[in-house]
Each structure stands twice: as structure tokens, then as C-alpha cells.
Amino acid sequence: MTEDLHFAYGEGAARAEVLKGIDLRVEAGVMTCLVGPSGSGKTTLLNILGLLEPPQKGRVSFVGRDVRNLTERELEDLRLRELGFVFQAFFLLPTLTVIENTTYFLPSLGLSRGEARDRGMETLARVGLVDHAHKLPRELSGGQRQRVAIARALAKRPKVILADEPTANLDRDTSDTIVSAFQELREKDGVSFVFSTHDHHLLSYAQRVHMLHQGRLVSSEGRGAARAPGAED
Amino acid sequence: MDQPNSSTASKAYKIHIGVTITTWVHLAWRSLFRNKRRTFASLCTVAFGAAGLLIYQGFNEGIMNQYRENTIRVRYGHGQVFPKGYLQKKFEEPWKVWLENALQSPQSSGAGEATEPDVSTTSVAPGVVTIEEKLRRIPEVQEVFPRVSFYAFLMKGGVTLAGRGEGVLSERESKFFSAMNFVAGGDLGSQGDARTGLILGKGLADSLNVKVGEPLTILSQTVNGQLNGVELAVTGIFHTGSKEFDDTFFRMELPTAQSLIDTQRVELFSLATGGVEDWPKVAAAIRETLPEVDAEPFDELDKVYYRNAVEFLDAQFAFIRSIMLLIVALGIFNTIATGLFERAGEVGALRANGESRRRVFAILSVESALLGLLGGLLGIAVAVVLNATLLAQGIPMPPGPGITRQFLIFLEIQPAHFAQALLLPAITTLLASIMPIRRLVKMSIPQLLRANL
Numbered sequence: 134m135t136e137d138l139h140f141a142y143g144e145g146a147a148r149a150e151v152l153k154g155i156d157l158r159v160e161a162g163v164m165t166c167l168v169g170p171s172g173s174g175k176t177t178l179l180n181i182l183g184l185l186e187p188p189q190k191g192r193v194s195f196v197g198r199d200v201r202n203l204t205e206r207e208l209e210d211l212r213l214r215e216l217g218f219v220f221q222a223f224f225l226l227p228t229l230t231v232i233e234n235t236t237y238f239l240p241s242l243g244l245s246r247g248e249a250r251d252r253g254m255e256t257l258a259r260v261g262l263v264d265h266a267h268k269l270p271r272e273l274s275g276g277q278r279q280r281v282a283i284a285r286a287l288a289k290r291p292k293v294i295l296a297d298e299p300t301a302n303l304d305r306d307t308s309d310t311i312v313s314a315f316q317e318l319r320e321k322d323g324v325s326f327v328f329s330t331h332d333h334h335l336l337s338y339a340q341r342v343h344m345l346h347q348g349r350l351v352s353s354e355g356r357g358a359a360r361a362p363g364a365e366d
Numbered sequence: 367m368d369q370p371n372s373s374t375a376s377k378a379y380k381i382h383i384g385v386t387i388t389t390w391v392h393l394a395w396r397s398l399f400r401n402k403r404r405t406f407a408s409l410c411t412v413a414f415g416a417a418g419l420l421i422y423q424g425f426n427e428g429i430m431n432q433y434r435e436n437t438i439r440v441r442y443g444h445g446q447v448f449p450k451g452y453l454q455k456k457f458e459e460p461w462k463v464w465l466e467n468a469l470q471s472p473q474s475s476g477a478g479e480a481t482e483p484d485v486s487t488t489s490v491a492p493g494v495v496t497i498e499e500k501l502r503r504i505p506e507v508q509e510v511f512p513r514v515s516f517y518a519f520l521m522k523g524g525v526t527l528a529g530r531g532e533g534v535l536s537e538r539e540s541k542f543f544s545a546m547n548f549v550a551g552g553d554l555g556s557q558g559d560a561r562t563g564l565i566l567g568k569g570l571a572d573s574l575n576v577k578v579g580e581p582l583t584i585l586s587q588t589v590n591g592q593l594n595g596v597e598l599a600v601t602g603i604f605h606t607g608s609k610e611f612d613d614t615f616f617r618m619e620l621p622t623a624q625s626l627i628d629t630q631r632v633e634l635f636s637l638a639t640g641g642v643e644d645w646p647k648v649a650a651a652i653r654e655t656l657p658e659v660d661a662e663p664f665d666e667l668d669k670v671y672y673r674n675a676v677e678f679l680d681a682q683f684a685f686i687r688s689i690m691l692l693i694v695a696l697g698i699f700n701t702i703a704t705g706l707f708e709r710a711g712e713v714g715a716l717r718a719n720g721e722s723r724r725r726v727f728a729i730l731s732v733e734s735a736l737l738g739l740l741g742g743l744l745g746i747a748v749a750v751v752l753n754a755t756l757l758a759q760g761i762p763m764p765p766g767p768g769i770t771r772q773f774l775i776f777l778e779i780q781p782a783h784f785a786q787a788l789l790l791p792a793i794t795t796l797l798a799s800i801m802p803i804r805r806l807v808k809m810s811i812p813q814l815l816r817a818n819l
Contacts, residue, residue: 177812185718185811206722213720220815224715228396238719240389286719 134158139190140177151177153348154191159293162323164315166336169345175329176297178345182327183218183295184208196292213241217286219296219328223278225270225285232257232266235284242289256288260314276307283314287324294318296328300335312338394733398740404705405737408698412741412791413748415694419687420749420787424777425761426683430676431778434642434664437672439545440606442664443511443636445645447501447652450660452634461589464514464631465497465659497656501635504651506644511539511636514623518586520566520616522574529570530614531584533623536560542638551578551602554619561619563601569613571603578602584618588628596626607765607773608671637661687790694791695798702734702795703802707817713806714814723807730803731796738795742788749787753777 138155141148151174159165159182167175180186181193184200193200195211203211212218225234232253239249257263260280270278279299286294294315300308312335318324328335336342344352398405438444449463457463501510514533519526536554546553549568554560557579564582566574576582578600585595598618606612624630639648645663652661665673713726760774809817 180812183718185815209717209720209722211720212718216720218715218718220711220715220718222711224711224815226393226397226712226716228400229393237716238721241720241725282715289719 134194135178135181135188135191136193137191138178138181138188138193140174140181140186140188151348152181155345155348155350157182157343157350157353159325159327160341161292161325162319163340164319164326164338165328166339166342167327167329167345168331168336168342172347173345174348175345179295179297179327179329183216184212185218213238213289215292217289217291217294219279219282219286219294219299221298221301223270223275223282225278225281227270230267230269231262231273231281231284234270234281235266235288237285238289252288253284256284259287259317260284261310274307276303276310279303279307279311280314283311287318290322291324293325293327296326298330298332299328300330300332305334308332308334390729390732391736393729394736397729397733398736401705401708404701408701408737408795409741409744411697411701412694412738412795413745415690415697415794416742416745416787416791417748417752418690418745419790420746420779420783421752421757421777422686422690423683423783423786424749424753424779425775426679427778427780427783428761428775429763430679432773432775433672433675436545436606436608437668438642438664439543440608441543441611442667443542444639444642445637445648445661445663446667447497447635447637447656447659447661448633450658452660453662459589460633461627461629461631464629464633465635466631497659498635500655501637501652503655504648506639506648506651507637508640509538509542509638511535511542511638512620512632512634513636514620514627514629514631514633516586516623516627518584518616518626520570520574521583521585522576522580525574527570527573529566529616531586531623531626532615532617533620533626534617535620536563536617545606546602546604547606548602549605551600554601554617557599557601561622562598564598564616564618565602565604566600566616567612567614568603568605569609570616571600573613576600584616584626586626588626590628592628594626594628596622598622691790691794695794698737698795699798699802702737702799706730706799706802706806710806710809710814710817714809714811714817717811717814727803727807730806731799734799734803735792735796738792739788741795742791745791746784746787749779753779 135155135157138152138157139150140152141150143149151172155174155178157178167178169175177186181188184193184195187201196215200208226237229237232250235256236249236253239252240246244252254263254266257266260283262277262280262284265273265277270281273281283294283296283299300311303311315326316338319326330336340355342352342354343350344354449465452460452463498510498512501507511534516531516533518529518531520529534554537560540553540555546565548565550571551557551565554563554565557563564584566576566582571577574582581597581599583595583597585593588594596618604612618626620632624632637648639645642663649661649663652659665676713721717723717726757777760776763773763775765772806814
């Protein structure tokens, strides 16, 4: 949840305020979408919601805790246990196999090697990549890589997954596969999703859409049941 | 409820640490080969440094050993035993304090202990144990060489030169003092009766214009102040390479020298031990059993030639080593920094998902250390191959300071040198990468994520 959130880049004459008094609430088990033109502050807001960047002014709370009061260690721990991040550029570790990328964080969560492997395979099954478990990222298509990135975030069993333009550069079929995975996780595991996107197709699956313009939240729209992936626009 | 005991907790902690380190090494190892060309370039730089260090250190050790062996096997042995305080004081009549080898303390033990007959003295009273015998009883002592030294004039025809004579037991000495390098003739006994022979340095022989087989008259002062002389035939001319020694020294048989200066005493005993590392034990045993003498190791006796040379070479090596490591550090800094900043996005994604700065720092540091160790191993392999092939015939060296002959240096690589060649480049690589790693780790996550876009 954010209250009167402000954020600016640069100083003095070069200062550019990108978020101007954002009040936002992310509900549990809901797919939330941030939309807006380039430079509207979507990525910055996503970074702040994902505890990657501290707010300069205003309040951000996560599961009832004011993030300003958290130490670096506590923030790292929250990111590890409660949040998962997926990026447009995937950012997988190219020298690790799909299963190794997926299970990367699990030992830090206290899982043994065997437990991590089991959970990794289970997660890969959910994103349809079990057959590719021992391949390197370079052997996969863009969509498959994105699914590995999702699996990596998902294997931690976080409360919230944040995704910055997760379907940009992907074709419609691949986007649908990824959105299907999101929907299933939301419905079965109650995982919340927050993503920024320009993709109108992806938007149609969101339960809540927040539109940003020049750093301000100009509209928040709630929707009913999500549409089925693959349905015509 | 069961309480976990502290040893179980400690064991679990150790296992966790073990798993963590294994994971770091595993990740580091895999990352090392993500850009094979860059890794190869870095490995070559580190290997060049490691090979350079090992070859230079082996070369340095070769020179030092050559110096050491020259010093030991021409002049001093592994050490010498003198009358108490002999080296610290100036004596007007030094022979008065020389060692009366035949008149030492009564034998307290030694039944069954083998001793060679004492040829440095003419009479040993029954039941009396000589210094030489006591020295021989020290287990590390392999041979004892009694000597006298004196100043004398050497005359041939109309030429008279001053020189420094030594009386030695040539038969005994020739086995150990093997670096005399005779350029003409041979040792004292090589031309017949050793007692009538004389060997001298090349510089001295050239100045006197004397050749092997020619006679020389030696004039010296006896211990009673009288002039005494002896005519000896030159049996050999040596060229040790030490200019001071070759220009001044000559040697004759010990009894001949004792007769020339009219004494039964000996000035000193040179000792041959199992090796230089035995000297501390030998010195301790001498302090305990022979309080009337001082024992000095060869490097103390030849400070100017040997110890100064060793210290000079050590200092030179330390300086060159620093330069080599600096070149390695500068050579790989840029490659490492570029490689690291290309991975900013990945690091950002890991940190966004909860990876700690500390762990990222550790993984990247382990990767650098691993690169350094691999480079070190490669460098060692290169150095070993070079030593076995191109350098196997030795490196011809021109005469060094105070030396008049050329010599061949063979690399003498010690086990400690391998460790140094492995660890120093690894540490240097790690240090060279600390700054870029620190810079990367200190970046905020959004900065990291934007860095490669």
C-alpha cells in the first residue's frame, strides 16, 4: 500500500519528479496492472512496490510494515520470502541450467538440495518447462526464458509477484502461455500479481488497472472475472 | 521437548557453511566460462605473471645457491670454529691464541666412538681428546678441516708479491672443497708429494708469471718473529671467480705451513655438515661441548660476498615481484571490470529477488580468486615446461660483481616457490577485482537493472 508517494530523479535544475502523490492499494490474490505512456512512472512505482527503491516522500507499507523502518537485511529478507520479480529482459544466469536458475534462491530459504530440486521441478511443471529442465537459457526461446524467470520467482512461493513488461517482445501465443500461468497461480495459490505493461491484450486479464500519467494516478479501474487466456480481443 | 544441544547446532552450522561455500565455488566456476575469450585473456595475463614469478624466483634461487655453494666449497665449509673471541679482537701475535689441538680436556666418555687420527698435530697424549675429535662426535658434522693462515711473500725470479697463505689437509679437503676450478694442474697432491706442492689463485699466478711445475719461494715470519722460507712447486692454479681470493690466496699442506711458521697449533677448523640447515644444531652442540671456541656459519664469515649478495638479490626480487604483480593487476583490472558490469542486470535481478549484497560480493570474489588460482596453475605449468625444455641447459651468465668468470644458472624451484606462484597472482587477481565488485554491489537495484538496457 502506498500513501502520498513521491519520487524524483536528479537534483536542482535536472530534477524530474516521476511520482507525485500516489495512493495505491494492492489487494491479495488480485492481478493488478499499471498502465500509462512511457515516462509516466510505472517502472518507478513497481520498483518502490517491490522494495527495490525507498520512497523519497510518503509511506509504503508491506503486509502492515512501514518499509521506512526496515533495515537493509530486513528488506532483503522480505524480497526473498514475500516477493518475486520478473523482468522484460529475463536476466537469467546464462551459465546455470533451467532447473538451477529456478532453484537458485531455495537454499537461502532453508531448503535442502533434494527439497529444492523437487520444488523446482514442480514449479517448472506449472510453467510447462519440465522437459527443458537441464537446458541452458540460450537453448530456449524468448517465451520459455520468460517462463523460467517466472518459475524462479514462483519457486520461492512469494505472496506477490511483480513483473515489469513481462510480455513485451513476446508473440501472442507465448503471452497467452505466460498469462495462463499467472492466472493459475493467482487462482490456486492466491498469489498477487502486479505488472506494468503496454500490452492491451495482457490488460484484459487484470482485475484492477491503474493508469498513470505524468507521475499521477489518473484512474483506477476494477474488473470482474478475468477472461480466459487465448480468447479473442 | 527436545532441546538441540550446542554440538548438534554447531555441526549443522558447519554443514550450512560448507554447503554455502560449495555453492559459491560451483557458481563461480560456472560463471568463469560464460565468456571464454575474456576468461582466456585473463587467465593468460595471470599465467604470465605466475610463470614470470616462478622462473625469476627459480633463477634467483639458482644464483643464490651458486653463490652459496661457491662460498662453502671454495673457502669456508658450512662454518668454522675459532679460538674464543678470535674474530672480534685484533691480535698482534694471533698464533698465541691459536688452538692447541693436542692439549684439550681429558676424555670423559667416548668408548667405542670412532675418531680419525689427528694429522694436524704431531703428538697427542694418551687419554686426551682433541678439539677435532670432539667436533667429529657431533652427529651432523661430516668432516673436519684444520687450517692455519698467514701472510707471506712469494718470490719468483725478480718478482716478489705479498699473498695470504693457508695450510690445509689437501687429501681431506679435495673431497669437499670441489669448487676450486683448477685452470691449470691440480690439487696439492696431484704432482707427487703434497708437502712440497703449492696451489695459488689465477690472479696471483698471472702477477708472478708462474706456471704449473715451476718453483716458488715462500717467505714468512715464524711465531718467534724470525724469517723462514720454503721452496715449493706449483701444482695447480685455481680460478674460483672471486677476484679477491684469486688475486691473493695460495695454499700448501698444513704440516708444511706449520713448519714454515713454526707452530703445532691450528688457527681454525672448517666443518662440513649434512647441509646449511644443520648449522644451528652444530653450533648449539659446539657451544655445549667446546666452550673454549666460537663457531661461525659461512654466511657470517663472508658477509660481504655472500650475505650482501643474497640480501641484494632478495631486495631486487621483491621489487621485481611487486612490478610483476602490478602488471598482472593492471592487465586484468579492465577485463574483470568490463565482465562484471556486463552482468549488472543479472545481479540486479538476483538482488530484486532477495539476494544479499554480501552473498553477491562473496560469489564474485570467489570467482576472481578462482580465476587467479587457475591462472597461477597455468603459469606454473608453463614455467615447469620451460624449465624442462628451453632452460634445461642453464642460462649463461656474465661475471657478477666481484666475480671474474662466467657461469651457468639453472632454475632451482623450491616447493615454497610453487605456493607463492599460485597464491600471489590469485591474491592479486582478487585485490584487482575488489574495487569493481564493490562498485557493482554498492549500486542500487534499479541502477543495476538499468545498466545493461
